[in-house]
Amino acid sequence: MGKYIEMIRIRFLMMLAYRTNYYSGILIYSINIGAYYFLWSAIYGDKGEIEGLSVIQMTTYIAVAWMARAFYFNNIDREIAQEIKEGKVAVEFIRPYHYLMMKTMQGLGEGIFRLSFFSIPGMFIVSLIFPIEFSAAASTWLFFMVAIILSFIVNTQINLLTGVLTFFFFNNDGLIRAKRVVIDLFSGLLLPISFYPGWAQSVMDFLPFQAISYIPSMIFTEGFKGSAVYEALLFQVIWAAILIIPIQALWIIAKKQLIVQGG
Amino acid sequence: MGKEVIEVQSLRKDFKSHSSRSGLKGAFRDLFTRNYKVISAVKDISFTVNEGEMVGYIGENGAGKSTSIKMLTGILTPTSGTVRVNGMDPHKEREKFVRSIGVVFGQRSQLWWDIAVQESFRLLKKVYNVPDDVYNEHMNHVIESLDIGPLLDKPVRKLSLGQRMRCELAAALLHNPKLLFLDEPTIGLDVLVKLKIRNFLKEINEKYKTTILLTTHDLTDIEALCERVVMLDEGQIIYDGKLAKLRSNWGEGKQIEFQFGENVTGDELQPLLKELDAEWTPGDRPNVYVANVVNEEHVISEVIGRVVAAHRITDIKIHEISTEEIIRNIYEEGMLNG
Numbered sequence: 076m077g078k079y080i081e082m083i084r085i086r087f088l089m090m091l092a093y094r095t096n097y098y099s100g101i102l103i104y105s106i107n108i109g110a111y112y113f114l115w116s117a118i119y120g121d122k123g124e125i126e127g128l129s130v131i132q133m134t135t136y137i138a139v140a141w142m143a144r145a146f147y148f149n150n151i152d153r154e155i156a157q158e159i160k161e162g163k164v165a166v167e168f169i170r171p172y173h174y175l176m177m178k179t180m181q182g183l184g185e186g187i188f189r190l191s192f193f194s195i196p197g198m199f200i201v202s203l204i205f206p207i208e209f210s211a212a213a214s215t216w217l218f219f220m221v222a223i224i225l226s227f228i229v230n231t232q233i234n235l236l237t238g239v240l241t242f243f244f245f246n247n248d249g250l251i252r253a254k255r256v257v258i259d260l261f262s263g264l265l266l267p268i269s270f271y272p273g274w275a276q277s278v279m280d281f282l283p284f285q286a287i288s289y290i291p292s293m294i295f296t297e298g299f300k301g302s303a304v305y306e307a308l309l310f311q312v313i314w315a316a317i318l319i320i321p322i323q324a325l326w327i328i329a330k331k332q333l334i335v336q337g338g
Numbered sequence: 339m340g341k342e343v344i345e346v347q348s349l350r351k352d353f354k355s356h357s358s359r360s361g362l363k364g365a366f367r368d369l370f371t372r373n374y375k376v377i378s379a380v381k382d383i384s385f386t387v388n389e390g391e392m393v394g395y396i397g398e399n400g401a402g403k404s405t406s407i408k409m410l411t412g413i414l415t416p417t418s419g420t421v422r423v424n425g426m427d428p429h430k431e432r433e434k435f436v437r438s439i440g441v442v443f444g445q446r447s448q449l450w451w452d453i454a455v456q457e458s459f460r461l462l463k464k465v466y467n468v469p470d471d472v473y474n475e476h477m478n479h480v481i482e483s484l485d486i487g488p489l490l491d492k493p494v495r496k497l498s499l500g501q502r503m504r505c506e507l508a509a510a511l512l513h514n515p516k517l518l519f520l521d522e523p524t525i526g527l528d529v530l531v532k533l534k535i536r537n538f539l540k541e542i543n544e545k546y547k548t549t550i551l552l553t554t555h556d557l558t559d560i561e562a563l564c565e566r567v568v569m570l571d572e573g574q575i576i577y578d579g580k581l582a583k584l585r586s587n588w589g590e591g592k593q594i595e596f597q598f599g600e601n602v603t604g605d606e607l608q609p610l611l612k613e614l615d616a617e618w619t620p621g622d623r624p625n626v627y628v629a630n631v632v633n634e635e636h637v638i639s640e641v642i643g644r645v646v647a648a649h650r651i652t653d654i655k656i657h658e659i660s661t662e663e664i665i666r667n668i669y670e671e672g673m674l675n676g
Binding site: 077078082085161163168330 | 439
């Protein structure tokens with residue numbers, strides 16, 4: 076286990092090595108939150124609430140969704156694809172650890188870095204500028220913590236899956252890009268799932284994407300109450316478990332037919 | 339000799355590669371069905387390496403060196419045949435197996451690019467579960483012999499190639515493996531760094547009886563380090579034995595290089611070697627010609643005598659045929675029966 080914790084630390088150091096990325100990230104996230112805030116204020120006009128969410132809940136939803144994204148979001152699919160394309164993955168095979176596990180830990184290191192140096196201070200600043208409502212209930216905060224950890228797991232699993240597919244397609248930039256759009260759209264980052272038409276909502280109940288953004292944001296804004304919270308967390312847990320299967324299967328097949336590219 | 343560290347038996351690796359059809363029509367057909375071609379990179383090779391040996395693994399580009407090293411390290415699965423390294427099957431017991439080997443790929447870095455070298459070392463120490471006292475004793479020595487102490491707090495991307503390579507070597511030896519694979523470790527390095535690396539390799543080989551399998555295109559590395567060479571060509575072993583024997587079988591003959599003080603042509607020189615077991619090849623500068631002769635006293639004296647009598651010369655050098663030329667001859671002439 077020590078090696079995996081060490082990897083989180085290393086990733087922390089690597090994030091610190093690229094400070095420009097860090098500053099530009101803060102800027103981009105602020106712009107995004109600001110833009111969505113004004114967009115939603117315009118849509119709400121003088122309506123009290125839409126689909127059960129008040130305008131303040133909506134603003135909070137947007138701010139939390141983006142801040143949570145800073146935690147669960149990572150580029151390990153792109154990194155895996157690059158390491159496969161450059162043949163660097165060969166080096167990973169001569170190490171006594173599980174490559175995908177190590178990649179997950181790198182993602183976690185990145186997530187913890189952004190959460191502590193980016194989301195928390197960012198959230199503080201955003202709450203000064205825009206009207207945002209924080210729940211006082213400790214249970215909401217606790218459920219939210221569990222939910223974003225699970226959303227990190229589900230998102231990372233989807234990234235691993237996309238990354239490992241590079242073994243079979245050799246060049247899957249298109250797939251990675253498509254995956255990113257699908258996640259932004261179907262995870263509830265841009266638009267809460269409850270705003271989609273009924274048929275689309277029932278389709279999305281069978282897809283893992285709302286586990287990534289919609290569930291933690293809804294828990295935080297108290298859009299989910301009572302048993303809905305437990306159902307939502309169960310939804311995340313089930314998807315986290317299901318996704319292990321295709322990842323392991325693809326990984327075993329990939330190892331068998333691994334061709335190290337470039338020498 | 340000691341116990342066997344590497345045992346390879348009729349090892350084979352086939353790659354399936356698709357060939358593109360030509361033209362636009364062919365490209366459309368490729369969309370639906372593709373032509374596959376099976377290429378054998380390694381064809382049924384067998385050899386064993388004993389503990390403490392330093393073996394040079396040589397061959398032209400594409401001869402199958404890297405592919406076989408990748409099978410030995412468990413990166414690639416063999417198509418057929420058996421591999422046992424350190425008493426294990428590299429692929430089946432991967433995690434346990436990789437703890438017992440060290441690998442340096444000259445062409446790709448295994449250190450983390452953006453962070454200081456010592457952070458990479460620290461991570462590897464955790465990965466290989468090396469206890470503090472063992473680590474300190476062993477690595478202090480390695481760091482000192484490779485002279486990388488001042489580099490430890492620099493990020494890898496700021497190191498020169500020679501500095502990076504020494505750090506790579508130290509990283510590969512961090513867990514003090516019994517077996518070390520070096521895939522072109524001296525590629526692109528200057529003479530001083532090469533010497534340092536060679537001396538270091540010799541030292542750890544003596545101190546820990548580390549077995550070393552080395553591939554390189556620089557035959558001076560092999561000459562300096564390896565008693566034994568395994569030579570590959572088109573996926574097959576064409577020579578496996580002592581380097582000295584290779585030299586004595588193929589290295590018969592000497593080269594006499596003449597620098598003429600006047601303009602000469604090949605045709606003018608040709609009659610001078612009449613009835614002698616020798617022939618001319620043009621040198622790399624104007625008015626330089628090389629006589630390739632058999633290694634016999636009277637032939638050498640006769641050639642020099644005749645040339646000196648007929649032309650004015652400004653310089654003369656006698657070379658033994660280098661290992662490089664021997665290897666080149668072998669590749670050009672194909673299979674070796676010795």
